[in-house]
Amino acid sequence: MKIKVIINGEKKVLDIEPHEILLDVLRRYGYYSVRRGCDTGMCGICTVLFDGKPVPSCSVFAARADGHEITTLEGLPEAKEFAELLAEEGADQCGYCSPGLIVNTVYLKKLKIKKMDEAKIKLIGNLCRCTGYEGQHRAIAKFLGVEK
Amino acid sequence: MLSFKSYIKPKNIKEAYDLLQNNNAEIIGGATFLRLSNRKVDLAIDLIDAGLDYIKDTEENVEIGSMVTISEFEENPILSNLFNGYLKNVAETILSFQMRNIITIGGTLYPKYGFSDLITALLVLNTDIYLYHSGKISLEEYLKTKVHKDILEKIVIKKEKLKATFHYIRNSEYDFSILNVAVSKGKKVKIAVGARPGVATLAYKAMEYLNKNGLNENNIKEAAKIAAEEIVFADDIKTSKEYRKVVCEALVRRALLEVM
Numbered sequence: 393m394k395i396k397v398i399i400n401g402e403k404k405v406l407d408i409e410p411h412e413i414l415l416d417v418l419r420r421y422g423y424y425s426v427r428r429g430c431d432t433g434m435c436g437i438c439t440v441l442f443d444g445k446p447v448p449s450c451s452v453f454a455a456r457a458d459g460h461e462i463t464t465l466e467g468l469p470e471a472k473e474f475a476e477l478l479a480e481e482g483a484d485q486c487g488y489c490s491p492g493l494i495v496n497t498v499y500l501k502k503l504k505i506k507k508m509d510e511a512k513i514k515l516i517g518n519l520c521r522c523t524g525y526e527g528q529h530r531a532i533a534k535f536l537g538v539e540k
Numbered sequence: 541m542l543s544f545k546s547y548i549k550p551k552n553i554k555e556a557y558d559l560l561q562n563n564n565a566e567i568i569g570g571a572t573f574l575r576l577s578n579r580k581v582d583l584a585i586d587l588i589d590a591g592l593d594y595i596k597d598t599e600e601n602v603e604i605g606s607m608v609t610i611s612e613f614e615e616n617p618i619l620s621n622l623f624n625g626y627l628k629n630v631a632e633t634i635l636s637f638q639m640r641n642i643i644t645i646g647g648t649l650y651p652k653y654g655f656s657d658l659i660t661a662l663l664v665l666n667t668d669i670y671l672y673h674s675g676k677i678s679l680e681e682y683l684k685t686k687v688h689k690d691i692l693e694k695i696v697i698k699k700e701k702l703k704a705t706f707h708y709i710r711n712s713e714y715d716f717s718i719l720n721v722a723v724s725k726g727k728k729v730k731i732a733v734g735a736r737p738g739v740a741t742l743a744y745k746a747m748e749y750l751n752k753n754g755l756n757e758n759n760i761k762e763a764a765k766i767a768a769e770e771i772v773f774a775d776d777i778k779t780s781k782e783y784r785k786v787v788c789e790a791l792v793r794r795a796l797l798e799v800m
Contacts, residue, residue, distance in 0.1 A: 393547065410544040410547035413575075433572055433636070451575055451642060452571070453584070459589065513632050517714070518636075
């Protein structure tokens, strides 16, 4: 089947199977920032924005996106600023989880979150197996302009 | 793996209901849990464009369309302020924010998932379910009723002066509950126990005891014991029924003390 979807602001027509998962389709069409992690929606690595809200693309059927808008890391201009903060704070080791974390954190900036505790509630689903989160939390606090 | 022969997004609930009457047709809800199943469905019906993602605030009630995601309990000011943030506090601990952005009210309530925290939390409120074909039914009755090939259209929560609280125990914070307990105190006390691992139920004998004898520390201790005795628990991969029984008594006691 064919779906019409806006990806990173561009209108696209994608050829998909009815049961195909959004993660697989995005990667097939070259959006390689969207990475496969747990495949059950629990690790946050495959996070994209669906109509502006962070979702695990491994748990959304691609057919659902027909007529809707998807934003990946490639479509977020604010991502660079946050990526630099992650690097400054030593918050990246293997970097595999970074795209999902960046997408979710950029969304949080739009919410104008005032406290780090509020941010943590919304970032619990972005797992990192390298850093122990301290460096990430320093970078997130700076990016969101909240006290750590 | 879950596979579909075809996938359709009806524009309204009538169209969805008519499609659902086909053989091997299924409403997919948020699809978070369904996606992990291993079966073949001929027609997947996605309600995302069916106009069921509304939240209506009236003087007496709050109406929530079945395609509203549970993250709205955190983000929507009408829902996040209900009962002093009670439902917001419950929602914020359910899985991840990304998952909460796709888990829907209808997708959680219609299948009566035993692991649901939300069902337990809603059970101690005055919550009604509106099914497209079968009509209005209280959540309490709905959980005991077999429903076939219908669509959950909305839930309606009555605004009341209630003090409510929710407790759970999990192997880790980011996991399903091994047991959850909700308690509310308005004109009467309500106690619900879920993830037992069966779907949530009210603790009728414990509620009756408290509503007859009043809410004080001694009665709370007794009511917690009664609740642990009357609720049916079972073993599953997470824990034993014996453990759940012990935990139930402790959580019911703590929750009741909180609303006293």
